[in-house]
Amino acid sequence: MNLQNMAPNAKRSLLITAVFGAAAACIYLFAVEPSESDLAQAKRDLEEVRTRHEMMMRNLSGADKVKERLENLNAGLDEFRAAILQPSLESYAMGAKRLLDPLAAGAGLSETEYEELPIVALPVPKRLPVQLFARRPIRLVCRGSYQAAVSFLLRVEKEFPLVALEAMSVTAQQDPLAQRVEFVFEWPVKGGRTKK
Amino acid sequence: MSAKAYHLNLLKASERVSSSPVRLRVMLPVLAMFAVAGAVVWWGSLLGRVLMAKSSIQTLQSEIDTRKAAYADVMEKMNLANELESELEQLEYYRGGCRSYGGVFTALAEVMPLKIQLTRLEIPPPPPQSLVPPGVLPGRPYTPLWGPTGNVESVSLVLAGRTPKETPIVSLMESLESDTFTNFISIVKDPRRSDQSPKVRSIRQDTSRRGEGSRMLAFEIEYRLKDRRFAK
Numbered sequence: 001m002n003l004q005n006m007a008p009n010a011k012r013s014l015l016i017t018a019v020f021g022a023a024a025a026c027i028y029l030f031a032v033e034p035s036e037s038d039l040a041q042a043k044r045d046l047e048e049v050r051t052r053h054e055m056m057m058r059n060l061s062g063a064d065k066v067k068e069r070l071e072n073l074n075a076g077l078d079e080f081r082a083a084i085l086q087p088s089l090e091s092y093a094m095g096a097k098r099l100l101d102p103l104a105a106g107a108g109l110s111e112t113e114y115e116e117l118p119i120v121a122l123p124v125p126k127r128l129p130v131q132l133f134a135r136r137p138i139r140l141v142c143r144g145s146y147q148a149a150v151s152f153l154l155r156v157e158k159e160f161p162l163v164a165l166e167a168m169s170v171t172a173q174q175d176p177l178a179q180r181v182e183f184v185f186e187w188p189v190k191g192g193r194t195k196k
Numbered sequence: 197m198s199a200k201a202y203h204l205n206l207l208k209a210s211e212r213v214s215s216s217p218v219r220l221r222v223m224l225p226v227l228a229m230f231a232v233a234g235a236v237v238w239w240g241s242l243l244g245r246v247l248m249a250k251s252s253i254q255t256l257q258s259e260i261d262t263r264k265a266a267y268a269d270v271m272e273k274m275n276l277a278n279e280l281e282s283e284l285e286q287l288e289y290y291r292g293g294c295r296s297y298g299g300v301f302t303a304l305a306e307v308m309p310l311k312i313q314l315t316r317l318e319i320p321p322p323p324p325q326s327l328v329p330p331g332v333l334p335g336r337p338y339t340p341l342w343g344p345t346g347n348v349e350s351v352s353l354v355l356a357g358r359t360p361k362e363t364p365i366v367s368l369m370e371s372l373e374s375d376t377f378t379n380f381i382s383i384v385k386d387p388r389r390s391d392q393s394p395k396v397r398s399i400r401q402d403t404s405r406r407g408e409g410s411r412m413l414a415f416e417i418e419y420r421l422k423d424r425r426f427a428k
Contacts, residue, residue: 013221020228027235035242042249046256053256056267063270066277073280080287120325123289123426124343129282132342133290137321146305146317154298164294164424167321172314184321188290194342 083162085136085187092116096138096185103159107152109144109181117184119191134191137166143178146170156185163187285428289347293426300353300380300421307371309364315414316356319421322349350391351421353381358402358412365415369394372419382420393420 006014059066088094093114104112117137124132144152149170156163167184260267297319308314327340359365372394373383382393395418402414 010221013225016225017228020225020232024228024231024235027232027239031239032235032242035239035246038246039242039249042246042253046249046253049253049256049260053260056260056263059270059274060263060267063266063273066270066273069277070273070280073277073284076284077280077287080284080290121327121341121343122286123347125282125285125289127278127282127285128342129279129286131279131283133283133286135290135293146301146314150298150301150305153301157296157298162291162294164290165297165319167319168297169316169318169320170314171316188287192342 080133080162080188083160083188084133085138085189092136092187092189093138096140096187099160100140100156100185103155104140104142104152107144107155108148109142109152110178112140112142115139115141119189120186121191128194130193130195132191132194133188135164135166135186136189137184137186140183140185142181142183143173144181145177146179149179149181149183153183288428289426292428293349293424295351295422295424297380297421300377303376304372307368307374307376309359309367311361311364312357312359312368314355314357316354318354318356320352320354322351347426349424349426351424352393353419353421354397354416355419356414356416358414360412362399362413365399365413365417369417380421382422384420391420394418395420 085092085095085099088098093116097112097114100114101112104110115138117139120135120137122132122134153165153168156165164186165183166186167182169180169182171180171182173179301317304317325344327342327344329338329341330345332338355368371377372381382391384391384393386392397416397418399413399415402412
């Protein structure tokens with residue numbers, strides 16, 4: 001096709017087509033395309049903000065439930081907090097002595113001797129807590145009759161339901177009223193921390 | 197007169213094959229203008245949607261900002277609740293492992309035959325705990341586990357004593373199989389099983405004392421008590 005041989009009308013038509021075609025291409029390339037990517041980005045941002053907002057609103061609407069849950073958990077923990085063995089003079093054995101000596105004396109056990117044994121870890125829940133708890137065994141060696149030992153054990157179990165008997169032995173001596181009695185009681189204690 | 201003679205030939209030969217009666221030199225500029233108009237409308241619609249999205253973002257963001265403090269407070273409480281829940285769960289494991297033995301020993305005194313002289317009654321301590329991760333070779337450095345992999349600890353009761361004859365031992369063993377002790381003592385009589393209970397560790401002539409000892413039988417029986425299960 002030769003432009004010089006074309007009719008003026010056809011030439012004008014071609015020129016107009018070329019100009020508008022170029023304009024359409026420019027609008028597409030420099031306006032529509034960037035706007036498309038702007039829109040995609042804005043949609044992503046909106047989705048992200050909306051998700052955050054929804055989560056926030058959901059959590060805020062559950063604030064009362066969280067408060068109630070905290071109260072229930074604290075109520076459940078109070079029993080354990082009261083049972084956790086606190087060291088006395090930096091010693092758990094002293095802490096145990098302070099609690100158990102009156103019961104031992106009341107049951108008729110004498111010559112009590114307390115010893116702190118190494119801590120024993122408890123199984124960990126699936127969601128690892130920051131504050132771990134453990135079992136703290138305390139060995140108590142004393143003298144007394146079998147009846148006194150059992151009476152003491154019953155008192156401990158009644159007074160401190162969360163103190164567990166880990167080991168025990170009653171070894172016969174010449175005097176049946178002064179057998180060698182050994183208990184290993186364990187208390188819940190605060191263990192290590194999983195995070196600093 | 198044939199039809200061919202009156203046919204008006206209004207189209208050029210090149211236009212005759214076109215599907216459109218409108219000439220190409222008109223169609224092309226019109227289509228190009230439509231393309232421009234379409235592109236402008238498209239762009240406008242995109243701009244509008246972008247503006248709407250940005251305005252929604254701004255609205256939501258400002259709402260988020262105004263509730264930030266309240267949200268932080270709730271999140272802190274939720275984290276605390278999660279922490280307390282985990283702590284409570286671990287302490288519940290501890291409670292699950294608590295066993296009372298006072299009742300057993302009281303009942304034991306009641307069923308103990310008079311002819312038996314107990315020399316030792318023992319609940320042995322559990323074996324030392326291992327916090328070595330599974331699969332670690334001996335001597336290799338490792339990071340200890342936070343807690344044991346298992347949650348069951350077996351407990352046994354050893355009764356050692358002396359008696360002039362076998363019958364009181366049999367009587368004692370029968371008593372320990374009675375309903376009174378069902379909740380405390382496991383009875384597994386299959387000798388092939390590792391958790392067999394009771395297990396007579398020894399029964400022999402007592403040689404510890406001269407004279408009297410030769411007429412006495414020394415025995416040692418091990419019972420398996422209910423496991424300590426550190427679970428909820």
